[in-house]
Amino acid sequence: MTALSPPSPDRAPARAYLSRPGPWLVAHRGGSALAPENTLVAFDRAVALGADALEIDVRRTADGAVVVFHDDDTARLTGVPGTIEARTLEEVGRLDAAFGFTPDGGATRPLRGKGVRVPTLAEVLARYPGLRLNIDAKPDEAALAEALAREIRAAGAEDRVCVGSFFDAQAERLAPLLPGCARYLPEQAATCHVMAALSGQAAEGCPSGYDVADLPHRMGEIEVVCPKVVEHFHGLGIPVHVWTVDDPVEMGELLALGVDGIVTDRPDLLARVLGR
Numbered sequence: 001m002t003a004l005s006p007p008s009p010d011r012a013p014a015r016a017y018l019s020r021p022g023p024w025l026v027a028h029r030g031g032s033a034l035a036p037e038n039t040l041v042a043f044d045r046a047v048a049l050g051a052d053a054l055e056i057d058v059r060r061t062a063d064g065a066v067v068v069f070h071d072d073d074t075a076r077l078t079g080v081p082g083t084i085e086a087r088t089l090e091e092v093g094r095l096d097a098a099f100g101f102t103p104d105g106g107a108t109r110p111l112r113g114k115g116v117r118v119p120t121l122a123e124v125l126a127r128y129p130g131l132r133l134n135i136d137a138k139p140d141e142a143a144l145a146e147a148l149a150r151e152i153r154a155a156g157a158e159d160r161v162c163v164g165s166f167f168d169a170q171a172e173r174l175a176p177l178l179p180g181c182a183r184y185l186p187e188q189a190a191t192c193h194v195m196a197a198l199s200g201q202a203a204e205g206c207p208s209g210y211d212v213a214d215l216p217h218r219m220g221e222i223e224v225v226c227p228k229v230v231e232h233f234h235g236l237g238i239p240v241h242v243w244t245v246d247d248p249v250e251m252g253e254l255l256a257l258g259v260d261g262i263v264t265d266r267p268d269l270l271a272r273v274l275g276r
Contacts (some may be wrong), residue, residue: 016159017132017182018211018239023268024052024261026134028244029070033265036101036111037077038068040119043128043154049267053132055243058121060144065089066121067096070138075102085116085139092118096141121148125155132160134184134214134241134263137174140167149177162212175209182211184241190215195226197232213240214263217254230258248273 030042031049031214044053057070058131059083069092075081079099084092097118098111124133133151137144152161164169171186185193190213192206213233220243225242235239241258245251251273254262264270 001199017162020052020132022239022260023255023274024241025050025267025268025274025276026055026241026243026261026263027051028055028263028265030054031247031265031267034103034268036098036116038070038118039097039100039116040123040127041111041116043124046267047128047131049266049271051131052261053134054124054128055134055136055263056124057136058144058148059084059137059255060141061085061087061089061092062066064143065092065193066120066144066147067092067120067123072138078118089120121255122155125151125157128176130160131259131266132162133157134162134212135164137163137165137170140165140170142173145173145177150172152178152181164214168207171210183209184212184214185210194229198226198230200228203232203236210245211238215237215240215242216243217250225254225257225259227257234258234273245270 003072017061029037029048031046035042035272038056046054056068058066059069060066069083069084073076073081073083076128077100078095078097080095095118096113098114098116101111102109137148152158158178162182162184163174163178164184164186166187168186168188171183175183189207189210193203196203196206215224241263242254242259243263245254245262245264248269251262251270262270
């Protein structure tokens, strides 16, 4: 197993986020197989299991609040259709964030109606002051990027947050807003690096300035995280975190490969694999 590679000296503002030795246990949405995803219930459990970081998603309400929520539509998780973006914070606060959660394939819904709600980012930052957060800005909206940056700066949390987005434009938008935060590669930038690694090419033509490679283990028939890809990113001083891995055998194989972190819905299983 390899430790997290430190960023190059010109990336000094991000060094604090990456200073924790690896391999990391990163709880995907707090560990969504164990508790309602992206809720304080899930985050508390992940922390109790020894998570090194939480992977969370954020959206902006109609009145400008940043809340922790993944889906475009609220129906799957809360039982009520609609969007976060069309609701005020007060309206979001009335949603049951545990409505759809089941630990047993739908046989039971143990936390439905128990008052589990969608948390704000400010609540999460305040509740876990020493914990690292990997934050995915879901929509490609400038207003979300600006609101997210305000919340992180207000909490003084730049040194313990890694920010990014699936969308390359949003990821680039966040860079000048949060110069002290680590940033993970968005889709197109990551694809460029992976294709360069698999073809044995240098990285000169790929976007630079990113600090973490958050990659899927596989995409269809393609094994994305393989020795060539890990070697490529480690050669650039960029740690590799792999999502979303819930099988203990697969976890062990990836750790043997030298990945620096695993993002999982089963932090309990990964903790066991890591000997915690």
